[in-house]
Amino acid sequence: MSPWAATVGHELRSAGRERLPQLLLMIFIGMSAASAFIGSAAKATVTEVYNSAAGQGLTNAANPFGNVPPLYYARNTVIYILLIGALLAIVIGVQSAMRDRRARTIDLVLTRCLSPAGYLGAKMTGIGLGLLAVLGASALISVLCISAVTGSIPAPDQLLRLLALFGVAWLFLLFFVALGTLSGLHASSYTTALLVPIVIWSVIIFVLPLLGTAAHPVSLLNPVTPPAAPQTGIFALTRSLTGPLSLGEQFKHVAAILLKDPQATGTMTGGITVILVFLAAGISAVVLTGRTSMRKELHD
Amino acid sequence: MTDMAIETSALAKTYGSKQALEALSLEVPRGEIFGLLGHNGAGKTTTVNILTTLLPASSGTARIAGHDVTTGADRVRRSIGYLPENVHFYDNLTLTENLTFFARLSGVPDPAARIAAALEAVDFTGHGQEKMSTFSKGMRQRAGIAQAILHEPAVLFLDEPTSGLDPQGVAKLREIIISLNQSLGMTVFMNTHLLAEVTKTCTSIGILSSGRLIYQNSVAATLGAFPDQASLEDIYLHIEAGTPS
Numbered sequence: 001m002s003p004w005a006a007t008v009g010h011e012l013r014s015a016g017r018e019r020l021p022q023l024l025l026m027i028f029i030g031m032s033a034a035s036a037f038i039g040s041a042a043k044a045t046v047t048e049v050y051n052s053a054a055g056q057g058l059t060n061a062a063n064p065f066g067n068v069p070p071l072y073y074a075r076n077t078v079i080y081i082l083l084i085g086a087l088l089a090i091v092i093g094v095q096s097a098m099r100d101r102r103a104r105t106i107d108l109v110l111t112r113c114l115s116p117a118g119y120l121g122a123k124m125t126g127i128g129l130g131l132l133a134v135l136g137a138s139a140l141i142s143v144l145c146i147s148a149v150t151g152s153i154p155a156p157d158q159l160l161r162l163l164a165l166f167g168v169a170w171l172f173l174l175f176f177v178a179l180g181t182l183s184g185l186h187a188s189s190y191t192t193a194l195l196v197p198i199v200i201w202s203v204i205i206f207v208l209p210l211l212g213t214a215a216h217p218v219s220l221l222n223p224v225t226p227p228a229a230p231q232t233g234i235f236a237l238t239r240s241l242t243g244p245l246s247l248g249e250q251f252k253h254v255a256a257i258l259l260k261d262p263q264a265t266g267t268m269t270g271g272i273t274v275i276l277v278f279l280a281a282g283i284s285a286v287v288l289t290g291r292t293s294m295r296k297e298l299h300d
Numbered sequence: 301m302t303d304m305a306i307e308t309s310a311l312a313k314t315y316g317s318k319q320a321l322e323a324l325s326l327e328v329p330r331g332e333i334f335g336l337l338g339h340n341g342a343g344k345t346t347t348v349n350i351l352t353t354l355l356p357a358s359s360g361t362a363r364i365a366g367h368d369v370t371t372g373a374d375r376v377r378r379s380i381g382y383l384p385e386n387v388h389f390y391d392n393l394t395l396t397e398n399l400t401f402f403a404r405l406s407g408v409p410d411p412a413a414r415i416a417a418a419l420e421a422v423d424f425t426g427h428g429q430e431k432m433s434t435f436s437k438g439m440r441q442r443a444g445i446a447q448a449i450l451h452e453p454a455v456l457f458l459d460e461p462t463s464g465l466d467p468q469g470v471a472k473l474r475e476i477i478i479s480l481n482q483s484l485g486m487t488v489f490m491n492t493h494l495l496a497e498v499t500k501t502c503t504s505i506g507i508l509s510s511g512r513l514i515y516q517n518s519v520a521a522t523l524g525a526f527p528d529q530a531s532l533e534d535i536y537l538h539i540e541a542g543t544p545s
Contacts, residue, residue: 006404017392104388108447111352111382112405113374295354 003114011126024088032138035076036145089173093180178282205248305487311360338508344491381448396428406451418446438469458490
């Protein structure tokens with residue numbers, strides 16, 4: 001086994017024995033499973049209200065939830081990826097970098113035949129594979145839950161779209177893994193290492209979209225529909241500046257198109273490009289961390 | 301192939317305005333147990349960090365087993381084993397899991413066989429399945445030496461190997477170091493300020509003072525050259541006292 005493969009295996013084994021990522025993982029998979037049932041409960045409630053209103057002759061319009069496609073039930077998953085998934089990714093990244101620093105094993109590693117870039121790249125690969133397994137399990141659970149709610153297995157086109165959603169989610173979450181790893185490599189304490197990427201996450205997910213849309217903060221928790229975007233005035237200007245950096249909104253836009261949200265317009269190209277640029281920048285920053293930075297002592 | 305396990309020429313290291321190491325020129329022949337002595341802050345750990353490729357030198361050259369530490373760093377890493385002053389492991393893994401990881405990082409083809417041999421060499425067989433978090437300081441040092449010799453390096457660097465050990469631990473470690481040198485032919489380079497240990501373990505010494513090498517000779521020749529001094533400790537203090545700071 002090559003040193004690179006050994007590091008990948010070591011990363012998976014070590015991460016598998018840590019409690020905090022395990023807890024977040026269970027919450028994430030649990031929420032993914034609950035997503036379809038939450039969607040189903042929402043549909044049942046709205047239909048009940050509609051039936052009551054229609055029975056009293058208050059409306060003759062068609063039930064807006066009368067014929068929702070199976071992909072509708074995966075919409076809540078998008079927000080769990082954005083919130084719980086991203087936090088899980090940050091924690092995994094921080095823990096991965098901190099593992100060596102807390103154990104003070106980095107000198108033993110750096111006197112072996114693997115460059116810092118190779119070692120950190122292998123660690124990122126290990127986490128990436130672990131995350132892929134988690135998202136694969138989440139995708140499977142989503143399909144099973146949607147099948148249970150709708151009473152039939154989604155059509156092949158819908159299955160592909162769901163898989164694509166989890167594929168994009170993997171790229172999106174890997175950026176947060178890189179962010180957490182980077183913070184874990186450079187922060188002087190464990191608390192700072194966790195706090196810094198969480199602040200950056202909140203800026204990317206909440207502050208930047210608000211600067212560009214004047215949206216109510218709660219509207220950003222709307223699973224897939226992008227917040228209203230003024231076409232003129234100061235917010236049009238700030239949107240042009242902050243829009244590409246609003247990684248969360250870009251992900252939600254891609255997800256909305258994949259899940260065939262009726263309000264979603266445009267293509268996925270821009271959103272996927274932004275996610276890939278963020279990911280490339282994050283991974284580059286991690287693997288370019290030098291020997292001296294890796295040996296920096298932790299002051300916990 | 302050169303007869304020198306370690307060669308440095310005008311090796312220097314500065315941290316900002318502080319000169320940690322000044323024009324260190326040193327030669328350690330193969331098969332020696334070399335003790336680098338010096339007070340705290342003399343530059344011993346900086347020297348080891350440069351020789352083990354952990355730290356770049358500011359100037360000068362260093363070769364380990366014939367390989368340059370800058371241009372041939374990978375070959376140097378294949379030739380050395382390293383035990384830091386306070387060796388640490390991944391505490392949530394067992395000793396065998398830790399050693400397997402480090403063996404694979406060193407490219408050892410059959411980790412299980414090498415781990416068994418390394419544990420036997422440090423008289424530590426039977427502890428492989430124990431979690432590292434349960435190990436005492438002395439047990440960690442022995443595990444540390446086992447990880448350092450997994451890939452059968454030509455040169456073994458030990459940074460204050462007996463620091464913090466009880467007398468029994470010190471004696472056991474001495475026995476292991478001498479055995480590695482004699483039975484496996486490893487050159488050993490150790491930093492220490494425990495002079496009594498140096499007399500019992502090392503074949504040659506160097507004295508570092510404020511970043512400069514002020515003395516280098518075999519232990520036997522050193523003891524013979526200062527007949528009026530009762531011990532190596534007295535000789536060390538005598539040499540140090542004669543050095544302008």
